[in-house]
Amino acid sequence: MTGLRYISDVVTLELVADRCDGCGTCLDVCPHAVLADGTGKVSIADKDACIECGACSKNCPNGALKVRPGVGCASAIIRGWITGSEPSCGCDGAC
Amino acid sequence: MDACCGGGPGPQPDDYDYGPADWTVGERRTPAGSVPVVSTNLTPADAWGRIRMRMGIRRSHYRVRPGLYAVGSPDEDSPVLVSANYKLSFDTLRSKLAGIDAWMLVLDTKGINVWCAAGKGTFGTRELVERVHSVRLYEVVNHRTLILPQLGAPGVVGPMVPKLCGFEVRFGPVRAADLPGYLQAGMRAGPEMRRITFSLGHRASLTPIELSVLADPKVLAVVAVLLAIAAVASIGSGPDAFVGRVAGLIGVPLAGLVAGAVVTPILLPWIPGRAFALKGALVGAITAAAMILGLDTAGSAAGIVATLATVTTIASFTAMNFTGATTFTSPSGVVWEMRRALPFQVGGAAIAVLACAASLLGA
Numbered sequence: 001m002t003g004l005r006y007i008s009d010v011v012t013l014e015l016v017a018d019r020c021d022g023c024g025t026c027l028d029v030c031p032h033a034v035l036a037d038g039t040g041k042v043s044i045a046d047k048d049a050c051i052e053c054g055a056c057s058k059n060c061p062n063g064a065l066k067v068r069p070g071v072g073c074a075s076a077i078i079r080g081w082i083t084g085s086e087p088s089c090g091c092d093g094a095c
Numbered sequence: 096m097d098a099c100c101g102g103g104p105g106p107q108p109d110d111y112d113y114g115p116a117d118w119t120v121g122e123r124r125t126p127a128g129s130v131p132v133v134s135t136n137l138t139p140a141d142a143w144g145r146i147r148m149r150m151g152i153r154r155s156h157y158r159v160r161p162g163l164y165a166v167g168s169p170d171e172d173s174p175v176l177v178s179a180n181y182k183l184s185f186d187t188l189r190s191k192l193a194g195i196d197a198w199m200l201v202l203d204t205k206g207i208n209v210w211c212a213a214g215k216g217t218f219g220t221r222e223l224v225e226r227v228h229s230v231r232l233y234e235v236v237n238h239r240t241l242i243l244p245q246l247g248a249p250g251v252v253g254p255m256v257p258k259l260c261g262f263e264v265r266f267g268p269v270r271a272a273d274l275p276g277y278l279q280a281g282m283r284a285g286p287e288m289r290r291i292t293f294s295l296g297h298r299a300s301l302t303p304i305e306l307s308v309l310a311d312p313k314v315l316a317v318v319a320v321l322l323a324i325a326a327v328a329s330i331g332s333g334p335d336a337f338v339g340r341v342a343g344l345i346g347v348p349l350a351g352l353v354a355g356a357v358v359t360p361i362l363l364p365w366i367p368g369r370a371f372a373l374k375g376a377l378v379g380a381i382t383a384a385a386m387i388l389g390l391d392t393a394g395s396a397a398g399i400v401a402t403l404a405t406v407t408t409i410a411s412f413t414a415m416n417f418t419g420a421t422t423f424t425s426p427s428g429v430v431w432e433m434r435r436a437l438p439f440q441v442g443g444a445a446i447a448v449l450a451c452a453a454s455l456l457g458a
Contacts, residue, residue: 004293007369007428028266028284029248031291032423052425053214055248059266069249070426071214073419074433077426 011050012068017041019064026056026065111206113160118189123165127234132165135193141186148183149300151307157182158206163230164189167196171237174278176267177223178244179204179212191271195278198235202226213250220252224259233261242267242282245289293422298360301420305356305413321345328455340455347386347402351409354382359414371424372436375414379407394454401450408443411436 013034020041027035027042035056036045042064054069071077080086118141121132148157161180166189175198178188185201202222204212212218223241233239243251245266253264268277268288277284308314325340355375359366366374383406387399415436418424 004364004423005369006424007431010427010431011425012427025253028289029245029253031245031269031289033286033290049423050425051423052427053249055213055245058251059248059253061254068427069214070430071419072421072424072426072429074416074429076419077430077433 005048008048011047011052012066013044013047013050013052013056014066015042015044016064016066017043019062020060021062023061025059025061029055029059031055111158113158116159118186119164123169125235127231130163130165130198130235132167133189133199135166135189135191137186137190145183145186149303151304151310155206159185159201161201161203161226163232163235164199164201165197166192166199167194169196169198171235173197173236174242174282175200175232175236175240175262176242176274177202177247179207179209179218179247181206181208181212184208188271188274191274195275197278198232200226200230200232200241209244210246210249213247216250218247219250220255220259223251224256227260227262239263240265240282244271245269245284246291291422293363295361297422298363301417302357302360304420305360305417306352308356309352318345324455343398343401343454344451347405348409350382350386351379351406352413354379354406355410355413356417358382359410360417360420370415370432370436371418372411372415372432372440375417376407376411376439378414379410382406382410397450397454401447401454404443404447404450408440408447411443412440415440 015035022038022040022042024037024042027037031053032046032049032051034044034046034050035042050067051072052067052069054067057063057065057067057069071080116131118134118138119131120134122129123132144157148154158180159182173196176188176192177200178184180201180203185199188199202212202218203226204217204222207215207217209218223243227233227241239257239262241256241262242265246269248266251264253266256262256264265282266284267274267282268284269291270288273284273288277288321344322341325337325344328340329337355378359371359375359378362378363374366377368374368377380403383403386406387402415429415433418429418432
C-alpha cells in the first residue's frame with residue numbers, strides 16, 4: 001500500500017505487555033502489520049497504521065490489547081453528533 | 096432439502112425473497128441431511144450483479160440463503176470455510192474454489208459484506224455459533240475447525256467460539272484467491288496474504304458509489320430548485336443567459352463533486368496532506384482555478400469567488416466522506432480531521448452562497 005498514510009498520533013491502540021503470552025493470534029488478524037513478533041511477546045511496530053478495527057483486541061485470549069473501534073464514515077459521525085448517539089453506518093453495506 | 100421450518104443443514108427459509116438459486120449444481124448427502132453443491136463458475140448474470148452492486152443499484156437486494164453449502168465433493172474431513180450471505184462475498188469465495196472439496200458455512204449478515212458486517216457485529220460470534228448449531232455442523236465433519244476470512248476478525252471473539260459450539264476458529268487469508276495456497280500450505284498464510292491494500296483499481300471502483308449521491312431524491316430536489324432559480328434570474332434575458340446560469344448553479348457544484356468524489360480518490364497517494372478534507376480542498380481549488388482561467392465562465396468578481404468557494408468546499412467535504420470507504424483510515428483520525436475541517440467547510444459554503452447570490456443579482 002505504497003504511500004498511503006493517515007493522521008498520526010491519534011489512534012487508541014494500547015498493548016498491556018504483562019498480559020501477552022506471545023501466542024501471535026493478533027499477528028494473524030491484523031490487516032496492517034501494526035504488531036510485530038518480539039521475544040516471547042508481541043510489540044506495537046507501526047501504531048499509526050492502525051485502523052482501530054478491533055480484530056486484535058477481540059481475538060487476544062488474554063485481554064492484552066485494547067482499542068476503541070468505531071465507524072470511520074464521516075456522514076455516520078455527523079449523524080451521531082447531531083442525534084447525540086453513537087455513529088452508525090446508515091449504509092446498506094454493499095460498499 | 097429437509098423440513099421447511101428449521102432443521103436440516105441446508106439453507107433455511109426466511110422472509111427475504113432469495114429467488115432461484117441457479118448456481119447450485121447438485122446435492123450432497125450428509126449425516127445431517129442433504130446440502131446443496133454450488134458451482135465454482137460465475138455466469139454473466141453473476142457478473143451483472145457485481146456491476147449493479149458497484150453502481151449502487153438496489154444494493155440491499157443481493158443475498159443468498161444462509162446455511163451450509165458444498166463445493167466439489169467434500170467429506171467429513173474437508174475444511175469448513177465461513178462467509179457472509181452478501182452474494183458478492185459468496186460468489187467471490189466459490190469462484191476461487193475450483194478443484195477444491197470444501198464446505199461453505201454462510202452466515203446471515205443480512206446481505207452485507209464480511210468487513211462491514213464484522214464492524215456492525217452481524218458477522219459475529221453469536222451468528223457464527225448459532226449457524227454452526229442450526230446446520231448441525233458437528234454431524235457433517237469430524238474435525239472441529241472453522242476457517243474464517245481474516246476481515247471477519249473484528250466481529251468475532253475467537254477465544255469464545257470453542258466454548259459456545261465446540262469449533263475452533265482459524266483465520267484464513269484476506270483474499271479468497273489466496274485460499275487454495277493457504278489450504279495447500281496446511282492452513283498457513285504468508286505475510287502478504289494478511290495485508291490489505293488500497294490500490295488504484297480498488298479506489299477507482301468505489302467512485303461510482305460516491306457519485307450515486309446524485310440519484311438521491313433530496314439532491315434532485317435541490318437541483319430542481321437551482322434550475323428554478325436560474326430560470327427566474329434569467330427572465331427577460333434569453334436562453335443563453337439561462338444556460339450560463341445553469342452552468343454556474345449546477346455545473347460548478349458538480350465539478351466540486353467530481354473533484355472530491357472521483358479525482359481525489361483516484362489520485363489519493365499523490366495529493367499532499369494526510370487529511371482527506373485537505374486533499375479534497377487542494378484538488379477543488381485547482382479545479383476551480385482551471386475553470387475560472389480556462390473556461391472563463393465565472394465572469395464577475397462575485398462569480399469568481401462563488402466558483403472558488405463552491406468547488407473547494409464541495410470537493411473538501413466529499414473527499415472527507417470518502418474516508419469511510421477506505422481501508423486505511425482510523426475512526427479517531429476521521430474525527431480529528433472533521434473537527435478541524437467542518438468549520439472551514441461551513442464557512443466556505445456560506446461564502447459560496449453569498450457570492451452566488453451577489454452574482455445572480457448582478458454584482
